[in-house]
Amino acid sequence: METVSTNKAFGGTQGVYKHASAVTGTEMTFSVYVPPHAEGAKLPVVWYLSGLTCTHANVTEKGEFRAACAELGLIFVAPDTSPRGEGVADDPEGAYDFGLGAGFYVNATEAPFATHYRMRDYIEQELPALIAAEFPADMERQSIMGHSMGGHGALTIGLRNTGRFKAISAFAPIVSPLNCPWGEKALSGYIGTDRAKWREYDACALIEDGARMPSGLLIDQGTADGFLENQLKPELLEAACRATWQPTTVRMQEGYDHSYYFISTFMAEHLAWHAERLKA
Amino acid sequence: METVSTNKAFGGTQGVYKHASAVTGTEMTFSVYVPPHAEGAKLPVVWYLSGLTCTHANVTEKGEFRAACAELGLIFVAPDTSPRGEGVADDPEGAYDFGLGAGFYVNATEAPFATHYRMRDYIEQELPALIAAEFPADMERQSIMGHSMGGHGALTIGLRNTGRFKAISAFAPIVSPLNCPWGEKALSGYIGTDRAKWREYDACALIEDGARMPSGLLIDQGTADGFLENQLKPELLEAACRATWQPTTVRMQEGYDHSYYFISTFMAEHLAWHAERLKA
Numbered sequence: 001m002e003t004v005s006t007n008k009a010f011g012g013t014q015g016v017y018k019h020a021s022a023v024t025g026t027e028m029t030f031s032v033y034v035p036p037h038a039e040g041a042k043l044p045v046v047w048y049l050s051g052l053t054c055t056h057a058n059v060t061e062k063g064e065f066r067a068a069c070a071e072l073g074l075i076f077v078a079p080d081t082s083p084r085g086e087g088v089a090d091d092p093e094g095a096y097d098f099g100l101g102a103g104f105y106v107n108a109t110e111a112p113f114a115t116h117y118r119m120r121d122y123i124e125q126e127l128p129a130l131i132a133a134e135f136p137a138d139m140e141r142q143s144i145m146g147h148s149m150g151g152h153g154a155l156t157i158g159l160r161n162t163g164r165f166k167a168i169s170a171f172a173p174i175v176s177p178l179n180c181p182w183g184e185k186a187l188s189g190y191i192g193t194d195r196a197k198w199r200e201y202d203a204c205a206l207i208e209d210g211a212r213m214p215s216g217l218l219i220d221q222g223t224a225d226g227f228l229e230n231q232l233k234p235e236l237l238e239a240a241c242r243a244t245w246q247p248t249t250v251r252m253q254e255g256y257d258h259s260y261y262f263i264s265t266f267m268a269e270h271l272a273w274h275a276e277r278l279k280a
Numbered sequence: 281m282e283t284v285s286t287n288k289a290f291g292g293t294q295g296v297y298k299h300a301s302a303v304t305g306t307e308m309t310f311s312v313y314v315p316p317h318a319e320g321a322k323l324p325v326v327w328y329l330s331g332l333t334c335t336h337a338n339v340t341e342k343g344e345f346r347a348a349c350a351e352l353g354l355i356f357v358a359p360d361t362s363p364r365g366e367g368v369a370d371d372p373e374g375a376y377d378f379g380l381g382a383g384f385y386v387n388a389t390e391a392p393f394a395t396h397y398r399m400r401d402y403i404e405q406e407l408p409a410l411i412a413a414e415f416p417a418d419m420e421r422q423s424i425m426g427h428s429m430g431g432h433g434a435l436t437i438g439l440r441n442t443g444r445f446k447a448i449s450a451f452a453p454i455v456s457p458l459n460c461p462w463g464e465k466a467l468s469g470y471i472g473t474d475r476a477k478w479r480e481y482d483a484c485a486l487i488e489d490g491a492r493m494p495s496g497l498l499i500d501q502g503t504a505d506g507f508l509e510n511q512l513k514p515e516l517l518e519a520a521c522r523a524t525w526q527p528t529t530v531r532m533q534e535g536y537d538h539s540y541y542f543i544s545t546f547m548a549e550h551l552a553w554h555a556e557r558l559k560a
Contacts, residue, residue: 007537007539007541007542008502008504008535008536008537008541008542008545009541009542009544009545010544010545011545014541061341061342061540062341062342064344064347064544066541066544066545067344067347067548222288224288255288256288257287257288259287260341261287261288261289261294261346262287262288262289264289264290264344264346265288265289265290265291265346268347
């Protein structure tokens with residue numbers, strides 16, 4: 001692991017790091033905020049998965065998470081959204097919603113994406129091992145959140161690994177790739193056209209198929225979000241949860257859009273909700 | 281005035297606006313955050329002046345001021361740092377510390393800069409009139425802060441207009457353009473080589489020449505700031521204030537650098553300090 005930059009912030013250290021990923025076969029960059037802490041202490045870890053077009057940098061610069069992480073004693077990890085670099089396949093037309101910046105947190109099986117697009121294994125296995133080795137992280141206390149495509153990532157990775165994560169939340173998540181244009185494009189491109197194989201990458205399907213998060217799900221969704229009706233569809237998640245008794249709070253936030261102005265507004269509340277579950 | 285964008289944030293509205301400035305002879309862009317407020321209420325206004333290379337966007341995205349402004353009921357105005365556009369002279373070598381993004385909050389008298397570089401009049405006169413006309417602003421309650429070159433702007437504009445501003449603070453300000461390379465380059469280029477004329481654009485000289493801010497000055501300065509020794513020199517301001525009984529608090533912040541990671545850490549404390557004086 002190589003340190004790209006560190007800056008003192010709110011008494012702790014905001015760092016950016018890179019490493020050669022064996023899983024993606026590329027160099028991967030990520031950011032970690034470590035709050036002020038007693039020497040030798042091990043701190044709970046919150047994972048934040050970003051949305052389409054983003055890198056680690058968007059939430060690191062605009063997420064306004066450091067004040068709350070410093071107060072609550074939380075490590076905050078922000079990975080990239082796809083492999084990048086020479087030889088990494090992209091959308092044939094360079095679209096923003098597939099390929100670079102749009103890994104959808106899956107292990108691709110279709111050529112030419114299967115070579116590098118293995119974001120599921122990267123987030124589920126390789127990066128946690130690196131975080132455990134390099135930072136004062138208590139890996140027995142992890143939680144996960146994300147935005148939009150990263151909200152989909154947080155919900156699906158969280159629901160598939162409920163033993164690992166003590167809390168799951170999302171800002172304006174894609175709740176069902178099976179039922180929206182972004183998801184249909186991405187999963188057919190990465191996984192192929194057999195939709196039965198998509199179910200492990202669909203939060204609603206995972207819940208229908210039996211995944212349960214006892215500590216509940218927290219979703220904030222802006223009512224002025226331009227992607228709400230066609231792509232995000234929180235009502236599908238509410239219906240899946242209602243039908244299965246999965247505890248879920250979906251808060252429709254009046255007048256908020258899809259931007260970091262929305263995310264930063266509710267970030268501290270999400271982190272407090274995570275901290276409550278991480279420290280229970 | 282034309283609205284470029286608005287986003288709901290922390291219950292209020294973060295807007296970006298542009299207008300044809302008669303003072304600079306260019307189109308000028310600025311941002312304004314208006315916190316949630318009762319209909320018909322007039323709110324105090326905090327001016328934030330940015331540093332070299334910045335536009336309104338840096339603090340708007342990275343400043344983490346909205347939570348505190350929403351809580352304290354403060355309007356937050358972030359102007360640009362220079363005129364821009366076709367026909368606006370720049371540093372002959374395109375350097376970052378003169379010309380575009382580096383107006384130093386002066387009225388230039390030297391050709392070719394005198395034509396457009398009139399940031400003093402823009403901040404002191406034209407933009408306040410626009411803010412008063414277009415926003416729910418109580419212009420009897422204004423304060424000013426800034427970073428680096430913008431800290432210089434906040435200190436000098438504040439000290440020249442102590443009747444207008446109830447509080448002045450700065451993050452890592454240039455405290456004496458007469459005594460640092462950035463200042464010498466900028467003021468000789470904009471104002472000419474007669475250093476007596478620079479004194480109205482030098483916070484230390486203004487204090488030596490009699491300017492007083494009864495409510496005090498608040499300065500935060502990181503000890504790991506790479507510009508500290510050669511450009512910023514807070515000890516000169518401390519000496520000028522000590523010699524004149526100007527009340528001043530300079531806080532040397534251990535390990536902090538010159539970035540927005542530093543600024544955002546102490547932003548809420550500055551805003552609370554401003555609010556106390558704005559509401560006194």
